[in-house]
Amino acid sequence: MKNEFYIGYINKLPKQTAKTIKKSIFVLIFVFVASGVVIALHHQKVSNSKFELGQLSTIEGYYFNEPVPMIKLLEGKDIHGNHIFKSIPLVNYAKFGVEELVGIYEEENKISLQGKKVKIVGTYLYDDGKALFELTKRAESILEVSSLNDPAIKEMIQPKIEKLGVNSIKGEIVDSKCYFGAMRPGFGKTHRACAVRCISGGIPPVLAATNYSGEVNYFLIRGSEKEAINKEVLPYVAEPVRLTGELVKIDDWMVIYVNPKSGIERVKN
Amino acid sequence: MSHQYKAIHWNPQKKAYDLLIVLLIISYLLAFVGVSAIIHPNLDPVNLLIRAFGSLSLLLLHLVLIIGPLCRLSARFLPMLYNRRHLGVSTFLIAAFHGILSLIQFHAYGDSNMLISLFTANTQYTSLAQFPFQVLGFFALIILFFMAATSHDFWLKNLGQNFWKRLHMLIYLVYILVIMHVMLGVIQLESSPLLVIFLCIGFSLVIGLHLLAGWKEVKLDRQLQELKDDGYLLVGSINSWEEGKARIVNNGKQRIAIFKNGNEFSAISNRCAHQGGPLGEGQVIDGLITCPWHGYQYRTDDGCSPPPFTEKVSTFNLQLLGDKILVDPIPNQPGTKGEQVKL
Numbered sequence: 194m195k196n197e198f199y200i201g202y203i204n205k206l207p208k209q210t211a212k213t214i215k216k217s218i219f220v221l222i223f224v225f226v227a228s229g230v231v232i233a234l235h236h237q238k239v240s241n242s243k244f245e246l247g248q249l250s251t252i253e254g255y256y257f258n259e260p261v262p263m264i265k266l267l268e269g270k271d272i273h274g275n276h277i278f279k280s281i282p283l284v285n286y287a288k289f290g291v292e293e294l295v296g297i298y299e300e301e302n303k304i305s306l307q308g309k310k311v312k313i314v315g316t317y318l319y320d321d322g323k324a325l326f327e328l329t330k331r332a333e334s335i336l337e338v339s340s341l342n343d344p345a346i347k348e349m350i351q352p353k354i355e356k357l358g359v360n361s362i363k364g365e366i367v368d369s370k371c372y373f374g375a376m377r378p379g380f381g382k383t384h385r386a387c388a389v390r391c392i393s394g395g396i397p398p399v400l401a402a403t404n405y406s407g408e409v410n411y412f413l414i415r416g417s418e419k420e421a422i423n424k425e426v427l428p429y430v431a432e433p434v435r436l437t438g439e440l441v442k443i444d445d446w447m448v449i450y451v452n453p454k455s456g457i458e459r460v461k462n
Numbered sequence: 463m464s465h466q467y468k469a470i471h472w473n474p475q476k477k478a479y480d481l482l483i484v485l486l487i488i489s490y491l492l493a494f495v496g497v498s499a500i501i502h503p504n505l506d507p508v509n510l511l512i513r514a515f516g517s518l519s520l521l522l523l524h525l526v527l528i529i530g531p532l533c534r535l536s537a538r539f540l541p542m543l544y545n546r547r548h549l550g551v552s553t554f555l556i557a558a559f560h561g562i563l564s565l566i567q568f569h570a571y572g573d574s575n576m577l578i579s580l581f582t583a584n585t586q587y588t589s590l591a592q593f594p595f596q597v598l599g600f601f602a603l604i605i606l607f608f609m610a611a612t613s614h615d616f617w618l619k620n621l622g623q624n625f626w627k628r629l630h631m632l633i634y635l636v637y638i639l640v641i642m643h644v645m646l647g648v649i650q651l652e653s654s655p656l657l658v659i660f661l662c663i664g665f666s667l668v669i670g671l672h673l674l675a676g677w678k679e680v681k682l683d684r685q686l687q688e689l690k691d692d693g694y695l696l697v698g699s700i701n702s703w704e705e706g707k708a709r710i711v712n713n714g715k716q717r718i719a720i721f722k723n724g725n726e727f728s729a730i731s732n733r734c735a736h737q738g739g740p741l742g743e744g745q746v747i748d749g750l751i752t753c754p755w756h757g758y759q760y761r762t763d764d765g766c767s768p769p770p771f772t773e774k775v776s777t778f779n780l781q782l783l784g785d786k787i788l789v790d791p792i793p794n795q796p797g798t799k800g801e802q803v804k805l
Contacts, residue, residue, distance in 0.1 A: 197537070202473050235652070287571035289573070387567065432592060
């Protein structure tokens with residue numbers, strides 16, 4: 194080593210330096226590959242949520258504005274012969290809700306979609322027993338709208354509402370589109386900015402609350418006057434919060450009606 | 463050394479160096495993406511790439527940071543320093559992929575401009591736990607961009623060595639920002655302590671090597687500063703030099719490299735005019751003092767690079783007292799002849 198001296202533009206590595214560099218290269222390759230493998234092995238478990246990107250589905254059901262724009266699909270009958278419905282909230286393409294889109298459609302076509310039978314095309318998102326439907330082609334996703342003339346059907350599709358009183362629930366406010374499939378994972382601090390953009394754009398906010406047995410329950414969040422409070426919940430998105438408000442079960446969704454000024458508080462994890 | 467502008471002066475060493483960078487990047491990406499795709503098939507592909515590029519840029523940043531002190535501790539690592547700027551630019555590019563993908567994935571296609579959203583989506587600037595960590599990564603990336611964009615010698619020459627050096631020392635600010643970006647971001651999502659352990663190992667390595675290298679130099683400076691005599695600094699006996707090498711003294715303001723070249727002793731500034739490399743750790747090659755970092759060369763008598771090169775460093779006057787070499791701590795103008803000792 195005494196007389197060794199490395200000069201980059203002289204194209205020969207001194208002997209001892211070459212040995213050190215060779216060993217260093219092996220160490221570096223090992224460190225890079227091992228780091229890649231070990232870090233990849235320790236990602237937090239990703240949910241089984243699904244976004245059927247590129248796979249358009251056409252569905253037919255009954256449209257309701259409340260508690261959030263959703264389509265009610267008839268899934269069959271239970272053992273007692275009662276109709277089973279599945280309520281599927283609708284979301285727009287990208288980070289937007291459908292309220293504006295539906296409003297424009299109704300104005301242009303001089304028709305209200307509320308309680309109508311609609312045929313729409315779009316993309317399914319689903320996870321943990323819940324499903325959402327993206328109107329991937331925006332306004333063109335609404336293919337057909339037809340009125341219901343049969344009073345029996347009108348009666349049959351009316352939402353089943355069960356009031357459960359005032360409750361306080363601890364959880365995390367997430368944007369329903371990402372959480373239920375558009376992003377995997379679609380929760381937590383790393384996803385906060387995206388959730389804020391989605392909720393700000395009209396995607397229905399949902400409180401994801403994990404109970405002591407690890408089971409997650411979902412609550413659509415609306416204002417105490419049943420209004421959308423997307424802008425009001427933005428400062429609390431992706432943080433541990435406690436929501437206090439009237440709890441109502443509407444068909445297969447739980448809804449919590451919250452006064453945004455007094456019903457949302459930050460809590461410690 | 464160069465006297466003409468050229469994007470990259472390719473040579474086999476640089477090609478080998480770049481090949482290694484590509485090999486490391488591909489190895490990591492294959493390992494990370496491959497294992498993630500098998501273990502977590504439902505992970506969003508864009509999120510997967512964001513994680514892959516983010517963790518890779520963090521790894522590369524550590525490598526960039528440990529090369530400097532490693533070379534100060536052992537000259538055998540100098541080939542890793544020779545083309546480090548390509549490693550730095552690669553780190554920026556990988557970090558840029560991470561940043562751009564994150565910006566699009568989390569902030570685009572919404573009701574706000576992406577960059578405005580970056581700063582306003584999370585406004586918990588007063589909370590440590592909820593601090594908007596993406597902003598920290600953004601500023602780190604901006605600094606890395608300026609460093610990568612000015613890494614060419616063209617900018618070194620035009621910005622001046624002092625400014626250029628200060629700009630590139632911002633890598634330490636980048637490191638702090640990146641560590642905070644990770645600690646306040648992904649670490650809070652993951653339940654496994656592994657990432658924290660990795661980060662601690664990397665941080666300890668960077669800090670530990672810098673402290674070791676710094677301690678080595680401080681020790682040398684302290685030891686030699688005690689040897690002052692009548693305004694001149696006593697360097698040592700003429701028999702204490704290795705042929706073609708230097709002994710280094712510190713005059714309180716800068717280090718001076720006193721070289722032995724055959725029967726001739728000469729002193730120049732220890733700071734290379736190129737990137738400030740330690741000339742005293744170099745050698746006399748073909749009669750020219752050669753910097754260990756990138757091979758810049760200077761004549762022993764006047765500190766000038768041989769034509770057509772134009773770099774200059776300060777010289778210092780030497781005296782012989784018995785068998786002892788003494789050096790005047792006051793520098794001569796860069797490029798002027800200093801008094802040498804010829805035996």
